[in-house]
Amino acid sequence: MERGASAVKIVQGSGQPADAPAHITIRGLSKQFNGAVVYDRLDLDIPRGKFVSVFGPNGCGKSTLINMIAGLIPIDAGEIFFAGKTLKEIKFGYVFQNYREALFPWLRSIDNIEYPLKHMSLPKAERRARVERLVEHLGVKIDLQRYPYELSGGQQQLISIMRALVVEPEVLFLDEPFSALDYEMTLFMREQLQRIFQETGTTMVLVSHDLEEAVYLADRILLLSRRPARVADFPRNEAPRPRTDETLSDAGFVQLKAHCLEVFQREVRKG
Ligand SMILES: Nc1ncnc2c1ncn2[C@@H]1O[C@H](COP(=O)(O)OP(=O)(O)OP(=O)(O)O)[C@@H](O)[C@H]1O
Ligand SMILES: [Mg+2]
Numbered sequence: 001m002e003r004g005a006s007a008v009k010i011v012q013g014s015g016q017p018a019d020a021p022a023h024i025t026i027r028g029l030s031k032q033f034n035g036a037v038v039y040d041r042l043d044l045d046i047p048r049g050k051f052v053s054v055f056g057p058n059g060c061g062k063s064t065l066i067n068m069i070a071g072l073i074p075i076d077a078g079e080i081f082f083a084g085k086t087l088k089e090i091k092f093g094y095v096f097q098n099y100r101e102a103l104f105p106w107l108r109s110i111d112n113i114e115y116p117l118k119h120m121s122l123p124k125a126e127r128r129a130r131v132e133r134l135v136e137h138l139g140v141k142i143d144l145q146r147y148p149y150e151l152s153g154g155q156q157q158l159i160s161i162m163r164a165l166v167v168e169p170e171v172l173f174l175d176e177p178f179s180a181l182d183y184e185m186t187l188f189m190r191e192q193l194q195r196i197f198q199e200t201g202t203t204m205v206l207v208s209h210d211l212e213e214a215v216y217l218a219d220r221i222l223l224l225s226r227r228p229a230r231v232a233d234f235p236r237n238e239a240p241r242p243r244t245d246e247t248l249s250d251a252g253f254v255q256l257k258a259h260c261l262e263v264f265q266r267e268v269r270k271g
Pocket of ligand 1: 033034038057058059060061062063064065209
């Protein structure tokens with residue numbers, strides 16, 4: 001049996017409650033870049049409506065994984081299904097690390113958010129109504145008539161998260177979305193993301209290089225090994241939501257974070 005699959009089994013067999021049914025099913029996924037094997041027959045199930053954080057050594061293939069799932073780069077072998085559907089049949093959102101390059105500078109914030117709806121051939125009035133519903137739902141206070149360059153980094157990233165959400169995606173992928181933000185803004189954005197997750201129930205897959213953030217936000221933490229990346233562990237975080245500053249000093253949280261760090265360091269030392 002593929003080692004990643006057995007790691008998932010161990011966790012599932014550890015007396016914890018069963019997860020939601022798989023939303024994303026990955027079987028036998030393989031990927032190489034110029035002969036360097038990044039994935040070799042990876043098996044993985046991502047549960048529906050859960051928040052999964054992806055954490056692992058530098059260059060192990062975290063971005064490659066979500067890029068392959070989102071169809072942004074081709075796979076060499078294997079299958080990826082979305083509860084029986086293919087990628088083309090589902091709606092998904094993707095938030096890029098670099099919000100400065102991700103937003104269209106010539107469009108006002110509101111038009112940036114609305115942009116993906118143009119590809120869904122919705123009438124203009126319906127597009128605007130959808131954006132307004134989202135803004136209201138999230139309680140966003142930003143002046144959306146402003147251009148991206150008139151906003152702070154965090155506000156711009158919030159716009160790009162809203163642009164990803166406006167299509168009402170089944171799955172939201174986020175690749176280190178807060179890494180270019182200062183600490184204060186990062187903390188604020190974590191709370192926003194947690195709130196959006198709680199309010200929408202969207203399946204979320206977040207790549208993070210910050211272990212505390214990865215554990216804090218997640219229902220499950222996908223710990224990847226060095227290349228070729230396999231599932232080193234996939235533990236659960238069952239702390240109630242909303243998680244708060246107190247969560248960070250909670251014994252269960254501290255213990256889970258220490259466990260993840262231990263797995264990570266074991267993987268790094270193998271290199
Ligand atoms: N387009 C590409 N062409 C060649 N090699 C690539 C390409 N994209 C990624 N790689 C290689 O594949 C491996 C995995 O890259 P990836 O960007 O997925 O890692 P990562 O875990 O996201 O890293 P980081 O922590 O630096 O963000 C790395 O060794 C990288 O150099
Ligand atoms: Mg990356």
